[in-house]
Amino acid sequence: MNQPLAGFAPAPVTARMENHGNHMLKVAMQTGNDLFARVGSMVAYEGFVQYEPNPPAVRQIARDWMTGEGAPLMKCTGDGLLYLADYGANVVVINLNGDAISVNATNLLAFDAHLTWGVERVKGLAKFAGQGLWNTKISGQGWVALTSRGKPIVVDCGGGEDETYVDPDALVAWSPNLKVKGKRSFKAQSLIGRGSGEAYQMAFSGQGIVVVQPSEDSTDRLRVRG
Template sequence: MRSELFSAENLEKESAQPGMRLQNSKMLKIRLNGEAMARVGSMVAYQGHVQFQALGSGGLGKFLKQKLTGEGVPLMKLTGQGDVFLADFAKDVHVIDLEPGDALSINGSSVLAFDPTLQYDIRMVGGTGMAASGLFNCIFTGYGRIAITTKGAPVVLSVDAPTYVDPQAIVCWSANLQTGYHRAEQFGLGTLLGRRTGEAFTMSFAGQGFVVVQPSEEPPVAGSGQQEQSGGLGSLFS
């Protein structure tokens, strides 16, 4: 049988060492030898002896925070030996290595998988407070790898000057950055007449670090119970 489908770029990427690697730009491969954490429903194929256990948000404390804030990661634990392939609606997949001292703030909706050596918590984003109805995000720390997704090829902004980003396009950022919110749209006669730019608020970043922005804005979702589909940022500035 012959087809371009069977070209080398589409064949399974072999890996001798356990852990995460990109199968392609849309799919993650985990060479499992023990445990890994993944987003519920993200498995598209596996080979070997693998068990899947639903964990909710990853514990009672995170479950309660998720219910209160609408932010979090619906998790399943992968256990066993084999190859597991993960994807999320053909979004682009990126792998980040975290080292001791690193901290990553990320929308729960952008988390695909992570090593069990990483810890995460749901925290309020500093500088937003009641003005943004309480902005919450997931903070990952520890040593290990995390796979994240973006809708399209992202831009990584180096925050070496005051930086402002549409909150519905933010994927993640260095958790050491100082954050706040900024009224981007100027109030005037046009606003009174109903003419709006569609950019009423932005998130501000200062310090030394990076912000990852995707070329797609998450649509606002009404109701905290549905926010896990769009992440903690998606409906805050609508």
């Protein structure tokens, strides 16, 4: 192989999920250890891997996605190496060890199919938004891959007594055990977030983490009630 190109060759497999660079996910596929992945995220694979869009497990909660928290998924099965990406976004790999993570569906790239998951309404925000905020909660023992528009920051909310405030459109994921509430900033010309005249943040407190990307999602996730 040409020497400069050799530097981009895949490294030996050391885990079920791992990064290939900052913008691609490598998954070691095995029969019986299925995977849910975002539709259209497959960029390459080695071996024998099959794909089933909109599998039954996804259709069961499709009605929840009608609320706006949607992540079209496909079921991946087989043996080999699977490579996933999402338009060059950074990939963040998490190994759940019996705990849970609440994820913005637009930032969900892939997760082990045996994990417990579902769409849930975020408590404490209904009075700030007409339908509130919905997130995908994943829990159990297994692997999850998220995307971030740029290198994310992971804030440890248990590091101090102050609350952590995040623009909802820059939010990637957080620990579900955190307490969440909404906050309004009334200003004629607000420079916080992307609101016009009124800005909204989510306040987190307790023991856990919040993952924030350095770019706002293209969808306004939290809207004030009319």
